[in-house]
Amino acid sequence: MNDHYLKKLDRVTAILTQLQSKPVVRAQDLAKKFEVSVRTIYRDVKTLENAGIPIIGEAGSGYSLMDGYKLPPVMFTKEEVLSFITAEKLMQKFLHESLGQHYRNAMEKVRSVLKYSDKNLIENIEKQIDVFNYHPKTEDKIRNIIPIILESIAEKKQLTLEYETVDARVSTRTIEVVGVFFEFNYWYIMAFCTLRNDFRQFRVDRILKIFKTQNPFLQEYGQINDYRQAPNGNKTRVRLLVEKRIIGHLVNSKKYYGLVEEIEREDGYELIFETEWITEGFPRWLVTFADYAEVLEPEFLKDSLRDLIKNILKKY
Template identity: 75%
Template sequence: MNDHYLKKLDRVTAILTQLQSRPLVRAQDLAEKFEVSIRTIYRDVKTLENAGIPILGEAGSGYSLMDGYKLPPIMFTKEEVLSFITAEKLMQRYSHQSLGSHYQTAMEKVRSVLKNSDKNLIQTVEKQVDIFNYHAPTTDSIKNIIPTILESIAEKTQLSIEYKSIDSKVSNRMIEAVGVFLEFNYWYIMAFCTLRKDFRQFRVDRILQVAKTHNPFSQEYGGINDYRRNSKNEVTKVKLLVEKKIMNHLANAKKYYGLIEEVETDEGMLLTFETEWIKDGFPRWLITFADYAVILEPEILKVRLRDLINDISERYKDIQTKRL
């Protein structure tokens, strides 16, 4: 069997896996995934149909397997089996506590269908992989809170929550959840708040009570990142000239603090930001690498950074004086 037919066999098998795992699969998505033309996908689907697989749908609308059709258990490759180990370790360290036990039982079911040789492979390697997390996990008073939120999104029903703000004020809100996300070791809900008539994000560990209601909502919301990017708060443009040697240390944080452009110059990296935190958050982050950066604009940031440095210097002078 030549290389062309081996690739086709692998692709057709992978398409069948996609059909088993999703209610509807578009030819365009499959073409992008396998980096082939849509016409090739049409031929692959026809190959499956000729093999007796009952596929519903047609080109242009999407494909699905006939309801109730069952296939033998999927066989995993060695590489896929080894990937489970890393996935488990990541879930143990970074998963929200309300999801961890559910993921563990799901993985036990996956392990139950593995060949004995694959089970032995996992047992041999799993102690050789670990994930080190230097942040203390957050704790919640509500069991299964994230599954409850996700159920409300799937069912399109409003949630009633009791929420404690950062200044310890407690309020009752009715929200329409758009999604959840993890950021800097905290889980958040992005939701439409019916009280504020606007989108808000709520930190999950500050939710004191949560309940699904019978109130449906019909609004079709976009992806969660659409709402995280489209802030209505006032933003300030910042330009920094940063030495190239420290750019790797800013890899994750620079986007969080509003990076919109990055240009390499002879003098260093010219970084442009749009930030909502010009008075506090941004200058406090900048101070961690200020000896490698020059503020080009705005003037307000230069003044704020100078004030912060002076405050820190005065504090340590006072401490030193008291010790003497």
């Protein structure tokens, strides 16, 4: 069997896996995924149909498997099995506790369809992989909180929650969740708040009570990154000149505080930000490396930094 037919066999098998895992699969998406023409995908689908796979749909719309059709368990390659083991170690450290048992149950099902030799591979290698996390896990007050949030997104139903702010005040909010994300060791909700009539972020571990209502969403929302990359609010342009020896320590945090451009100069890196946290968050972050940085603009940020340092000195 030559290389052309081996590639086709791999691709046709992968297309069948896509049909098993998604309700509808478009030929254009498959062509992009496998880096072939749409016409090639049409021929691959015809190959599956000729093999007796009941595929519903046609060119230009999308394909799906006939409802109720069952396929034998998917077999995994050795490389895929090793990737499962590594991913499982990561998930054990960073997965939200309300999803932990569900993930473990899913992994047991995956293990159950492995060949005997692959099960031995897992047993021999899984103790040789570990992920070290130096941040303590946050403790949530509500069991199964993430599944409740995800269900509300899928069903497009509003949530009512009691939320404790950073200054220990408790407020009741009705929200429409756009999505959830993990950042700096905390899980967050990005949602439209009906009280504020605007988009807000809520830290999951600060939710005291949560209820899924039967009220539908008032509007349609895009992807969560659309809101995280371009949140509402007044932004301030900030320019810093940072010494090259410290830039490697700011890899993640500079993006969090609104980095939009980074320019290498002879005397350092010019970092340009658009930030909403100019009054509190940004100056407090800047003070952690202020001896390696110079504020180019705005001028009032220098005053905020001086005031913050003065207040620190008073305590020490």
